[in-house]
Amino acid sequence: MSSTDTLVPPRVVARPAATARTGRRRRPWMAGVVLTLGAVLTAFPFAWMIVSAVKPRSDSVAYPPHLLPSHVTVQYFTQLMRQMDFGRYLVNTLGVVLISMVGLLVMAMAGYGFAKFSFRGKEPIFFLVLTTMMIPVQVTMIPTYLILNGIGLTNTLVGIALPTLVSAFGVFLFRQFMTTIPTEVLEAARIDGAGEARIFAQIVLPMSRPILAVQVVLTFITGWNSFLWPLVIASDQGLYTLSVGIALLNQQVATNPSLQMAAAAVMVVPVLVVFVVFQRHIVQGFALSGLK
């Protein structure tokens, strides 16, 4: 993205840069120290969470706080999995994420429709789609609950995923990307006799791989972290997701921080792994949202 356009020959820049250089030589060093300190502070809550999760409870509630555990234990993780159904919450959360992925295909289709077809009323319809971004989820919460209840989808994983399956923002991102696919390519396929479904599946989707990657990762993170809908839709404990299970744990056993931190770690570590592996896609996805 950074401009490589250097109309100014480098030698001309050299002179004013000399004055700046004295400042520049010192500042990166100072800035580096400050930024590193800030990064350590930012990362500290994660480190504290993970250390606390493997500490015995007596260490966690001790004062002054112990930085390192007296001995390492995984008992809280086994307790979460064996006694507290966290294994099931984990499976449920993965289920919600998987169902959410279906929405990706649907949104890609709509993005393509808006990007590459012309029809009457396209602009107003697209504008209507964008306005849904501004509607707070709390306004639609009760009626959506009633609709899902009416069709018997409350207390199902599908019901949890359905209200957020399609997002206007997702459609918007696909549309923005797909307008850059050359129309001639699609036209050539049409002349060769390819059907619209085939063009979409074999040309448009493969060409949209970069935006698909971004959206897969974003969908994973939002689905994994989603809280309000699982809280509202799942009244049966057997359908709780990790976020709801942890919120419940917070109310039930407020006195065992080790157990709570273990639960938090179960929820965070997979996302951190996904983040480290797909960092580029994630940051790009968030950055895209800032472009006009």
Next chain:
Amino acid sequence: MTVLTPLDTRLAAPPTTTGRRRRGWRNGLTIVAFLAPSAIPLAAFVLYPMIQAAWISLHRWNLISAMQWVGFGNYTKLVADPKTRAAFGHTLFYVVGEIPLVFVGGLALALALNARLKGRSLLRGVYFLPVVTSWIVVALVWRWLLNPAVGVVNHVLALVGIQGPGWWTDPRWAMPSIILASAWKDLGFVMVILLAGLQSIPEDVKEAALIDGAGPWRRLLSITLPLLSPQIFFVVVISLINGFQVFDQVYAMTGGGPAGASQVVVQQVYDLTFRYSQAGSAAALSWLLFVVILVITLLQTWGQRRWVHDA
């Protein structure tokens, strides 16, 4: 990226009338097939519920028995209720406390991490980590860090001779605790958006300013910030929309307490619905919140012409 570029070269060579009609019909069907799978859920789970909520807000209803028409009764009652004012007050406190904190911090980080620096991408990654973390976990971990008796934060404060406050257990400190945890999570988001903007500022503009002898502050105020204004605008709009809808972290950190000291609007909507079974009032309150958000967003969109570059 410009919005709306309807460009279709398919009809460049006009086909025969019958051909066009048949093609138009099939074309229409194709368009419907591509759009309907998204349009139906959006209509069913966003647009229709929105209108339905407005209808519910005009009734007294406990979610079970028949709805009772009360006109604007719910709204007048809400406006007169000191609890509503308190909830909006706490929400506003959150918005006013969190957004400037996150904005200034995020801008500073973006500027610092846009410069050439060893380990730059690692630092960016670390600052961004909290953004991908669930609000529930953020609340839980910070509740623990800010524990007044055995928490690390008060321990560190004690080491430097400061008696730490009661944080989320103290009514006066409940909102600041929520703001602190939220700022930690949101900082990286603002940073990334502004970084993307900084990277799109052409090098030659910066060089020209350097040649003209503009100092670092001058460059920041006269060049960087104006050219960054579209991203700043976006960040402010999104932060305000999200800020007024603050819920997850409040629910998990304080549940609106202690003694209602951190009861925000959405928590109030949630409680009205699921604790007090007053669906009519809940719907009315959520609509009030929506109108507030809508007005603020429209005001910003209207005002952006004055300060946003290329708006």
